[in-house]
Amino acid sequence: MKITPITSAALAVLLSWTTSICNADSKQSLKIKINPENFNASRADIEAVCRSAGDQLMKQMEGLPALTVQVSRGQHGPIALFKRGKEGEYLVKLATEKTFWAQYAYQFSHEICHVLCGYENDYRGNLWFEESLCETASLYCLRAMSREWRNTPPYGNWRSYSPALFDYADNIQKGRNDYIEILRIGLPVYYRKHAAHLSDNPTDRKKNGAIALVLLTLLERNPEHWNAIRWLNSSPSPEGETFLQYLTKWHRAVPEKHTDFVEDTASLFGISLPELP
Numbered sequence: 001m002k003i004t005p006i007t008s009a010a011l012a013v014l015l016s017w018t019t020s021i022c023n024a025d026s027k028q029s030l031k032i033k034i035n036p037e038n039f040n041a042s043r044a045d046i047e048a049v050c051r052s053a054g055d056q057l058m059k060q061m062e063g064l065p066a067l068t069v070q071v072s073r074g075q076h077g078p079i080a081l082f083k084r085g086k087e088g089e090y091l092v093k094l095a096t097e098k099t100f101w102a103q104y105a106y107q108f109s110h111e112i113c114h115v116l117c118g119y120e121n122d123y124r125g126n127l128w129f130e131e132s133l134c135e136t137a138s139l140y141c142l143r144a145m146s147r148e149w150r151n152t153p154p155y156g157n158w159r160s161y162s163p164a165l166f167d168y169a170d171n172i173q174k175g176r177n178d179y180i181e182i183l184r185i186g187l188p189v190y191y192r193k194h195a196a197h198l199s200d201n202p203t204d205r206k207k208n209g210a211i212a213l214v215l216l217t218l219l220e221r222n223p224e225h226w227n228a229i230r231w232l233n234s235s236p237s238p239e240g241e242t243f244l245q246y247l248t249k250w251h252r253a254v255p256e257k258h259t260d261f262v263e264d265t266a267s268l269f270g271i272s273l274p275e276l277p
Helices: 008-029 043-058 101-116 127-149 156-174 178-185 187-200 205-221 223-231 243-253 256-268
Strands: 030-034 067-073 079-084 090-094
Touching: 008 030, 008 043, 030 043, 043 067, 043 101, 043 127, 067 101, 079 101, 090 101, 101 127, 101 156, 101 223, 127 156, 127 205, 127 223, 178 187, 178 205, 187 205, 205 223, 205 256, 223 243, 223 256, 243 256
Parallel strands: 030 067, 067 090
Antiparallel strands: 079 090
16 A cells, blocks of 8 residues: 655644644633622623633643632732642632723733642742743733734623733833843843842742743743743752752753753843753
């Protein structure tokens, strides 16, 4: 029997089709449960916004195991709790209300990124980097949602809200004044200058938010590497772990197709990683 060799064009189509199937499966891996109490908005609408935000990251995941996120109203800022629900679901609290959809999206994107990073209650010295990635996710998802909602919003009458999503992200970016310092002195110098502060204050949005703008450029250019964050906390961080050790651990844990991305990320901070064994 004669076997016809597959052409490069046919192979490209096959790979594209396979990737789209994987992406579709990963989007279906996320189950969102909404407790609408105190949001003053409908359960269906809140879920639609959170789903749209989460899907911007889910579509870049491959082989993601099923996960459930329970969303409820928080009183002290948005947070992903370390404690799990009765059925193992992740517990996320959002500090927003009514129909401030951009704020819902901004907060949910940040918290679902922590979930995908495999956040752990361990040494916090390098938590600022995860916070920077999650802040990047918020901006990335808002901007991607804005583009998507121009044509395919969750509801037809939400199409006009597309510019508001982009404007929300834009206003946040304009408020990251430390980004000017990064542009002036470079991220490696900025990181060394503020490393101790970042280690002690991982949720300082002024600083990790500015770093997020650098990471945003990298991940908007190569969105498929969002999948790499799933190995960020592949093992617990011991007390005193350095940023170099943290990145090296990530570099060794990710699938091979993401190793260059981790190296590129490290180089943004002026860090050269050891060769893989």
